[in-house]
Amino acid sequence: MTSAGPRTLPLLGLAGPLALVLVWAAASSLGLFPSSLFPHPGTVARGLVTELASGRLLQDMIASLFRVGVGFLLAIGVGIPAGLLLGHSAVARAAWLPLVNFFRNLSPLAWIPFAILWLGIGDPPAIFLIFMAGVFPVVIATTAAVAGIPSVYFRVARDLGLDGWRLLRDVTLPAIAPQVITTLRVTAGLSWLVVVAAEMIAGRDGLGFAVWDARNGLRIDLLAAVMVVIGLLGVAIDRVLRQLSHIPSVRWGYER
Numbered sequence: 001m002t003s004a005g006p007r008t009l010p011l012l013g014l015a016g017p018l019a020l021v022l023v024w025a026a027a028s029s030l031g032l033f034p035s036s037l038f039p040h041p042g043t044v045a046r047g048l049v050t051e052l053a054s055g056r057l058l059q060d061m062i063a064s065l066f067r068v069g070v071g072f073l074l075a076i077g078v079g080i081p082a083g084l085l086l087g088h089s090a091v092a093r094a095a096w097l098p099l100v101n102f103f104r105n106l107s108p109l110a111w112i113p114f115a116i117l118w119l120g121i122g123d124p125p126a127i128f129l130i131f132m133a134g135v136f137p138v139v140i141a142t143t144a145a146v147a148g149i150p151s152v153y154f155r156v157a158r159d160l161g162l163d164g165w166r167l168l169r170d171v172t173l174p175a176i177a178p179q180v181i182t183t184l185r186v187t188a189g190l191s192w193l194v195v196v197a198a199e200m201i202a203g204r205d206g207l208g209f210a211v212w213d214a215r216n217g218l219r220i221d222l223l224a225a226v227m228v229v230i231g232l233l234g235v236a237i238d239r240v241l242r243q244l245s246h247i248p249s250v251r252w253g254y255e256r
Contacts (some may be wrong), residue, residue, distance in 0.1 A: 003046065003219035008049070008055075019128050021041055023044075024041055027040050027221055028040040028041070036218075036220060037220060038192040038220075039220050039224055043221045044221050044224045044225050044228065045225075046220045046221070047219070047221040047224075047225045048225035048228065048229070051222060051225060051226075056210070057210070057225075057226070057229065059205065060205055060206050060207050060209065060210045060226075061204075061207060061229065061233065063123075063199075063206040063207075064195050064196070064199065064203045064206040064207045064208070064233075065098045065233070066123070067123055067126040067127050067130060067195050067198075067199075067206065068130055068188075068191050068195050068237075069192060070123075070127050070130075071126070071127040071128070071129070071130025071133075071134065071190060071195070072130060072134055072187070072191050074127070074131045074135075075130070075133075075134030075135040075138055075187065075191075076134075076138060076184070078131075078135050078139075079134065079135045079136070079137075079138025079139045079142060080138060080142050080180065081142070082135075082139045082142070083138065083139045083141065083142020083143040083145075083146065084142060084146055084168075084172070086100075086139065086142075086143040086145060086146075087142060087143045087144070087146020087147045087149075087176075087224065088097050090237060093143065094145070097140075097143065100136055100139050100140060100143075101140070103132075104136035104137060104139075104140060105135050106132075108129050108130075108190075108194045109129075109133050109194070109197055109198075111128070111129055111132050112129065112197075112198065112201055112202060115128050115129055115198070115202060115203075116202050121202055121203070121204060122202075122203070122204060124198060125198060125202045126186060126195055126198040126202065126203060126206070129194050129195075129198045130191045130194055130195055130198075133187070133190050133191055133194040134187045134188075134190065134191050137183060137186070137187050137190070138184070139182075141179060141180060141182075142176060142180055142183075144179070144229055145175070145176035145180055146172060146176055149171075149172065149175045149176065152172065153175065153203040154167070154169055157170070157171045167256035177244075177247075178245070181241065181244045181245055184239055184241055184244075185241045185242065188237050188238065188241055189234060189237075189238060192230070192233070192234045192237060195207075195208060196208035196211065196230060199212075200212040207226055207229065207233075209232075210222075210226045211223055211226050214226060
């Protein structure tokens, strides 16, 4: 039994989407659903081209990516240092981890009323919601990864004269990187979901607002086109973060 080669795998990855489009086109052409509720892929493609040509879709993409980028980086900037602290200190874990778990289990969308009241409309509330969606999973994943490092690693490192920044750089970060990178990929996907929901309620632009605007205008073709763009951008973000797993110092965590 032969396995697919590296050059064949990307082509296999197109099989699922192509099959979905073919089924979609067949269902639409056979009139199984009203065209006003279930547009043909060709109609959606024409709407996508129109929106790209007008420049509106590009502006919405830039707005959403900016919000996700800022909120996600803030979540990483706070979450990883906090996780390092909690992971190294049993006392800190006992004191703060229950509170972190409490906030992690709150839906980020539950913060939307507060975000609007505190920050108004536009970029700030969306960035705040993305931060709230991402920071607590990053804290917990980093904490678990640090706490799970075998203590012998640190004893050997100290015997070799490593401490402070060198201990963090050469032992702790490489040891936790595979688990943290996986968490970042999941968190980025969650952030992408949250920004769309936030823009539908508290935005004046962005892909979420574009979905809501198309719905209000009964432009189902544009709604489907924006949904396709949202999905493709989400896949692209995940692929970018996936490249972190190819860094030599963390590749060991992904080898089988």
